[in-house]
Amino acid sequence: MMISNYELHLIELILDQLFFKGDALERIDVLKVFNLRVPVHWRIEERTLGHFLFSVISGGRGQLFMDDEEYKLGPGSVYLIAPGKEHSISTDPKSLLEIHSVHFSLGDIVVESNCIYRMLLWNETRQYLDALKNSSYANYLPLDRYHSYAVKNSVLQILLMFRGCLMNLPKGEHNFISRLNELDGAADLTVKELAGVCGYTEKAFIRSFKKLYGTTPHQYMIKNKILQAEYLLLYSDFSIKEIASNLGYKDQYIFSKQFKKQTGCSPKGYREQLS
The missing domain is CATH 1.10.10.60 (Homeodomain-like)
Structure with missing residues (x-):
């Protein structure tokens, strides 16, 4: 998948709606955070989610399938899938795929169904893993008023970092x-x-x-x-x-x-x- 101006426009559209429709953090709802080590020959059959999915791959090998295209998954793969995007995932033989994901909704924000995919170096990947680690507290602690904002802020940080990845690509590259x-x-x-x-x-x-x-x-x-x-x-x-x-x-x-x-x-x- 080529990282294009259209994909930059997609994430900026999300952020614009977050910030200009009121309190950005109030609009973020973290649904679930997963840190999975999935077995070989494992597969998520074709599905369409009603919320956003952001994932980071920290180990193993696999494939992400969308729109009759296949995207390689390996250490450093990062992707954001918008609601309504049909996709499936599988692992490679002899490979334990390690996936870190956060599922979240953004209130009434609507974007055209799409996906942004990128390969990162390990030091860049660590930033996303740290943010997801903060978000994962949602699995274990009660979401009181203050903790809820901390978790929401992690998702906002991820979106802003992802925009930065796209913004920093040199022209023509x-x-x-x-x-x-x-x-x-x-x-x-x-x-x-x-x-x-x-x-x-x-x-x-x-x-x-x-x-x-x-x-x-x-x-x-x-x-x-x-x-x-x-x-x-x-x-x-x-x-x-x-x-x-x-x-x-x-x-x-x-x-x-x-x-x-x-x-x-x-x-x-x-x-x-x-x-």
């Missing part, structure tokens, strides 16, 4: 951003091949990537794979050899060496210290 999810699970692709996927020469691709994310595509892929490895070491029974293979490493030794370089700990040591 929307198509580049829309194809960055090719990096997700692209263990067998070279940087040159990824550049071709995005319609760039290799040098232009690396230059644009560093401009947007402050790191090279190669380092991005390494960090992304190490995050996946940490998740699998923590939540799966896969052997280290199987994890290395699933992440595209031809040699377990190379994987272990790279894991230790990034984390300061061997895969075996990482798993043992968390068991």
Whole structure:
């Protein structure tokens, strides 16, 4: 999905109605907050919600299906689905999908049915996870007057941060951003091949990537794979050899060496210290 001016207009329409129809926080109603680790072969069949759904993926692999299109889900995937949008979700084999979601309504605010989707780096994702963590208190504590405002404020913070993500995209880079999810699970692709996927020469691709994310595509892929490895070491029974293979490493030794370089700990040591 391309992140376009139309999608920026969608979230600005939501915020404009929130702020110009009275007290913004009064209009937000948090319905439910979920922090789920879903099993392999799990699927949400096609459904249409009567409220907004905002989700962040912090681990695992899956797919989001809408309008006969498929969007890859992986660490750093963030999406906002408006009411009335039919969608379904499934996990990949051998992958525990970790989803953090908040369901909320905005009073009588009406927007055209749509979805905004984006891939983020981990440091950006953490901001949303922190906001969702604050919202999750709604599951456990009574919503008195003051606590209710704290929870509502978390949702407002999420919407404003999401607008900021779209506002900060450099002009002319929307198509580049829309194809960055090719990096997700692209263990067998070279940087040159990824550049071709995005319609760039290799040098232009690396230059644009560093401009947007402050790191090279190669380092991005390494960090992304190490995050996946940490998740699998923590939540799966896969052997280290199987994890290395699933992440595209031809040699377990190379994987272990790279894991230790990034984390300061061997895969075996990482798993043992968390068991």
